[in-house]
Amino acid sequence: MPAPLKVALLGCGVVGTQVARRLLEHADELASRVGTSLELVGIAVRNATAPREGITGTPLADLLTDDAEALVDGADVVVEVMGGIEPARTLILRAIEGGASVVTANKALLAQDGPTLYKAADTAGVDLYFEAAVAGAIPIVRPVRESLAGDQVQRVLGIVNGTTNYVLDRMATEGLELEQAVKEAQALGYAEADPTADVEGYDAAAKAAILASLAFHTRVSIDDVAREGISAVTAADVQWAQRTGHTIKLLAIAERNTSDGVAGIQVRVHPALVPDAHPLAGVRGAFNAVFVEAEAAGELMFYGRGAGGAPTASAILGDLVSVARHRVLGGRGPVESSYAALPVLPADAARTRFQVRLDVDDRPGVLAQVAAALAEHDVSIEAVRQSADGHSADGHSADGHSADADRRDPTDVARLLLTTHAAPERALAATVAALTDLDVVRDVVSVLRVEGA
Numbered sequence: 286m287p288a289p290l291k292v293a294l295l296g297c298g299v300v301g302t303q304v305a306r307r308l309l310e311h312a313d314e315l316a317s318r319v320g321t322s323l324e325l326v327g328i329a330v331r332n333a334t335a336p337r338e339g340i341t342g343t344p345l346a347d348l349l350t351d352d353a354e355a356l357v358d359g360a361d362v363v364v365e366v367m368g369g370i371e372p373a374r375t376l377i378l379r380a381i382e383g384g385a386s387v388v389t390a391n392k393a394l395l396a397q398d399g400p401t402l403y404k405a406a407d408t409a410g411v412d413l414y415f416e417a418a419v420a421g422a423i424p425i426v427r428p429v430r431e432s433l434a435g436d437q438v439q440r441v442l443g444i445v446n447g448t449t450n451y452v453l454d455r456m457a458t459e460g461l462e463l464e465q466a467v468k469e470a471q472a473l474g475y476a477e478a479d480p481t482a483d484v485e486g487y488d489a490a491a492k493a494a495i496l497a498s499l500a501f502h503t504r505v506s507i508d509d510v511a512r513e514g515i516s517a518v519t520a521a522d523v524q525w526a527q528r529t530g531h532t533i534k535l536l537a538i539a540e541r542n543t544s545d546g547v548a549g550i551q552v553r554v555h556p557a558l559v560p561d562a563h564p565l566a567g568v569r570g571a572f573n574a575v576f577v578e579a580e581a582a583g584e585l586m587f588y589g590r591g592a593g594g595a596p597t598a599s600a601i602l603g604d605l606v607s608v609a610r611h612r613v614l615g616g617r618g619p620v621e622s623s624y625a626a627l628p629v630l631p632a633d634a635a636r637t638r639f640q641v642r643l644d645v646d647d648r649p650g651v652l653a654q655v656a657a658a659l660a661e662h663d664v665s666i667e668a669v670r671q672s673a674d675g676h677s678a679d680g681h682s683a684d685g686h687s688a689d690a691d692r693r694d695p696t697d698v699a700r701l702l703l704t705t706h707a708a709p710e711r712a713l714a715a716t717v718a719a720l721t722d723l724d725v726v727r728d729v730v731s732v733l734r735v736e737g738a
């Protein structure tokens with residue numbers, strides 16, 4: 286057998302602990318798969334003497350060090366699971382320049398500065414692998430980067446944040462308001478104490494940028510992603526979605542599109558109504574799924590656990606075996622593919638269907654005025670549903686935050702639910718402004734995009 290490969294682990298938190306344990310527990314099998322043994326030479330942490338569950342009292346404790354730089358120097362493979370931009374970026378670049386291959390789970394860094402890492406890896410002739418950075422355990426980076434390398438991806442629709450999927454699922458199944466569901470997610474350890482990165486869609490936007498770069502052979506950074514989180518989604522939105530045969534999901538969307546004659550791509554993250562018949566609607570709890578539409582392959586769906594120590598470690602160790610095999614047998618994995626350099630089109634040019642809920646005066650001619658406002662902006666109505674007095678059939682208030690409407694005589698209020706045909710986002714924004722200005726419209730209660738239809 287060739288000489289053992291020296292593996293340096295940066296970070297020993299949720300993911301790092303599981304990577305270290307599995308490296309130790311499955312050492313013999315991993316050696317057989319790689320063609321030589323993987324020797325964990327050290328684990329860099331902030332405080333090497335602090336007690337750690339799963340590490341203290343095991344042989345792994347002796348490997349802890351707070352000198353990450355010294356650990357990186359001399360390693361054959363560096364596994365970065367510390368997270369954050371710095372010092373992760375500097376350490377990864379140091380590893381690459383020293384000739385080590387790198388495996389990272391760091392979506393934030395890749396979405397902000399991926400090209401710098403790719404370029405360094407290319408110059409040094411080493412591998413940069415990152416399966417764990419998108420949708421944890423689910424193989425999606427490799428399928429898009431390799432299995433679909435001969436196809437033309439048209440669209441990627443992903444549920445790539447487990448925390449928000451759990452929150453929306455609890456709102457749908459238990460009728461919880463967002464705040465209660467987020468508290469539950471925190472109690473279960475899905476959401477952080479500060480849930481902003483998940484709830485406001487930043488985590489999903491980083492993953493969307495990475496997926497879009499791979500799918501469309503184009504550099505896409507997190508700054509190119511139009512982002513809207515789930516903080517405005519109410520229990521009433523979720524109930525109305527259910528009544529119309531939809532489920533609300535936070536989607537990461539990357540698609541080919543044309544705007545003003547320019548062919549490019551659009552990348553966005555926002556809550557959307559997904560028809561119950563679509564496979565993404567059935568993704569429950571904290572699970573993730575990525576739905577890919579490709580020219581020749583057709584529709585594909587990748588499903589599984591997008592987070593958690595052991596599932597994420599599975600993706601890391603798969604990458605580790607791959608890059609280690611390259612060091613044993615020669616050769617390299619894929620390098621950055623950004624030849625297409627497609628323009629990232631403005632977010633307001635995206636074409637989608639919309640569902641708009643309105644409280645209007647319940648009297649003759651109102652529907653005609655509403656329809657005229659849509660027609661004026663070239664937005665075509667697919668369906669209209671009306672319920673009198675703003676209350677749902679089951680007798681509960683269907684809105685919950687329209688204080689103005691509640692103060693008026695409820696008998697002269699009608700709730701309209703309009704579904705549009707596909708329309709450009711900017712036309713819809715203009716339509717909503719026009720509807721808000723109409724005297725007969727009391728409140729535009731919610732506007733939600735419909736995807737996957």
Ligand SMILES: NC(=O)c1ccc[n+]([C@@H]2O[C@H](COP(=O)([O-])OP(=O)(O)OC[C@H]3O[C@@H](n4cnc5c(N)ncnc54)[C@H](O)[C@@H]3O)[C@@H](O)[C@H]2O)c1
Pocket residue numbers: 295296297298299300301329330331332353365366367368369371372390391392393417418421591592593594597
């Ligand atoms: N937790 C998940 O389910 C999950 C899923 C997919 C990807 N990821 C990614 O994996 C990475 C790690 O996530 P985690 O949940 O294990 O994080 P964590 O906070 O549990 O662990 C981070 C570890 O890195 C160490 N660390 C941080 N800064 C350091 C520094 N400056 N010097 C030395 N050590 C330092 C900490 O001591 C800790 O051991 C992140 O990039 C995250 O986005 C996590």
Ligand SMILES: N[C@@H](CCO)C(=O)O
Pocket residue numbers: 445446447448449475483488591592593
């Ligand atoms: N916080 C992420 C997991 C790490 O990407 C999620 O909820 O899916």
Ligand code: NA
Pocket residue numbers: 416417418419420421422423424425426600
């Ligand atoms: Na993955």
